[in-house]
Amino acid sequence: MHKVIVVEDDRIIRRGICQAIPWGDHGFIVAGEAGDGEVALELIEKEQPQVVVSDINMPFMSGLEMAKQIKEKSPETRIIFLTGYEDFKYAQQALKLKAFDYLLKPVDSEYLLKKAKEAAAEWEKESVKEKRIIESLPLLQQKFFQTLIREGDYRVDVENELLALDVQMEGPFYAVLLVRNTIELDLEGHFFKEKITSFTSSYFNELPCLVMNADVGEYTILLSLENDHDSRKGELAQALFNYLSKEIDNSITITHGRAYPNLFEVGKSFLEARVAMDMRHIMGTGRVISLDETVSKCNQKAEHIQDLEMKFENHIKSGLPEKANETLMELSTAIIDRKTVPLADLKVLALKFSTMLFFEIEKWKKEDSTDRFNSSVVYKDIMELSTLTEMTEMLHSLIEQWYTAMYKKKEKNYYSHVDQAIKYIQENFHDSSLTLQKVAEFIHVSTPYLSNLFKIEKGFNFGDYLLELRMKKAMELLGEGNIKTYEVCEQVGYSNPQYFGICFKKYTGFTPAEFKKKFK
Structure with missing residues (x-):
């Protein structure tokens, strides 16, 4: 059964919606009712309903304000707003809040039920989709790390791959811990990962971290650090080892790589942690090992x-x-x-x-x-x-x-792929179809490789460089005075004048017309 909560300050209308509509015959249960948004929020947080039917204009807390907070407390809940003609001005705000629908009073009971069923069906569809994503995420994570080991971080667009796995870290430095349970059974995997996640998230409340599946019996902890010498990485590794060794009667080994200043370089830290893990039979299992420790042993x-x-x-x-x-x-x-x-x-x-x-x-x-x-x-x-x-x-x-x-x-005529790319961009920035892929194909390298190389060698990405080049040329042309905005738009590689105007104002703080008037 799907849960529905009714929020309406008019008691007669509220009772009519709750009792006159045969909710139970159509797969719903009325999980609660409220006369204002404040009371409703407590119900919604507790019940986590699939559908909320609410008046939009109520005392104490309006339906719109309630909807903003619902998005935080129960983000998957679908909201159907009810309102009179005099409050139709709220329709636009309702759309911004991504309400499922906006119905005018007096609403037909059958029509409201129809909309509630559609909202519940959409919730069900998204729920199934999200469940599949959650179930497949460990396999996707394992595939990413296996590819990283096989190909190396220079062939994998690490930053984009992590974003595709919904990984967003604050930085400014990043490092990897690798945790291995040497005698783990497949059935214990989820339990082991939960132990790691619970401990890491509570040990340093202010330290952002994420636990991911690296392989069977092996998990990666991605950390955000303040600098490349942040001692919390080693502290967490040792504390986690001590905790897991007491909780799980198996041999635990934890390794960690160095910290790097860019998310797209975190592949290096993972490979370093991987190397240290592969050296565990030399350095000893059932302990914490860093790459720096493995190389210092040579002394x-x-x-x-x-x-x-x-x-x-x-x-x-x-x-x-x-x-x-x-x-x-x-x-x-x-x-x-x-x-x-x-x-x-x-x-x-x-x-x-x-x-x-x-x-x-x-x-x-x-x-x-x-x-x-x-x-x-x-x-x-x-x-x-x-x-x-x-x-x-x-x-x-x-x-x-x-x-x-x-x-x-060091040869006189040799220059890097990024230099070649920049030369090509400078000669073709007026082409509205210019993309990173097109540039990569021209100089015969892969798109992820060129993307990473831009960031490593020049400190900025392709999109930022192309935008700056086009905006500077546009400013130069507009400064000459005797040229139409649409002509400038075409000459700097934009096919849509409106989009060009948005980009130009964001870059300069002026619309093209304002800039032309002020600086010509």
Whole structure:
């Protein structure tokens, strides 16, 4: 049965609606009635009805004010307003509040019942749709993270994918925690996720976070942080570990990546947490592990090897691939001579330097969409290392990629994909059909890749750049004085003069006519 609540200050009309209409014969139950909006709100919050039939003009609290609050307390409830001709002026406000319908008194009982059934049917349809979305969301989340692991964050438009999953975080920095229950049964999954969500949401009341399904028995916690050194990430990880270890008699491992200043870079933090999780059999399960901890473990070596590691690290930081290659050979020889470096330590060593080389390759090669460095593949290779020779060959290959990317960038006639895109936009901004996809196709890269590259390299997105370019040209043309607004509109890439006018006023604070009069 669907619930209906009737709100009407006229007692006779209210009783007539409640009793004269055979609600029960048509799948409804009258869950309550009220003479004003204040009383009705308490009923609505308690009963969560599918349909509210309300007068629009009542004492104490009007139907319109009540509707605003209903949207907060019971957002799915459908509202049917009743009013007389003298109050028809409220119709527009009712539409803005997305009321299901607006009926004039005296309303026919059969017609009101018909509208209530339509409202309930719409509620039912949306409810089923929302239920399907909620049920499929864990699978969609898993698919996103599996794609991120497989493709790497440079091939996935992370920001748009997260928005499609209804993920909206405040920032300004973002980081990922990865929680794994090593002996979890499928039936316990929902229970385990609820435990994580309940604890994280209450531990730091002011810390925005979201728990998502990463894999079977594995969950991602996306955090909004104040800066890249925000200590609350580590505090939450340890506190959550302590809580889950007491609540669940299984082996819990929690890892976390670094914090990044853009939502579209949160993929890096996830991959770092993923790498740390993959190292759990080396670092130890049933504990909290950070990527920084896994790389710092490499410092527990003999003095000579430690000196060579530091030398190798300095060559990478100084941008000297040839020297780094020479030192790698020295390091390999020193490890062979010592003969007591465990395979686990070699993997951690490989992780440390592959991570450093990864960032160098990204820095020099980020404009090139071909032969991109895929960190997830390299991390998988590290897990499968079985000899020192394999480690040396892998690091040597990364140094070669770094060297090639660096000197290709330094060639005189070389410039990035973003530079190419900007040049194309500057030459074609007058084209009203110009889109990011069109620009990406012209320079032979994917749309998500170009979108991310704009943000990373230039600090702004495609839409903002195109808008600024068009508005500056429009201001220049209008300043000349002897030109029609519609002509300016066409010359800067807008097919709709009204839309151009809206954009122009939002950008400059003036309508085109006002700007022309003031600045010509």
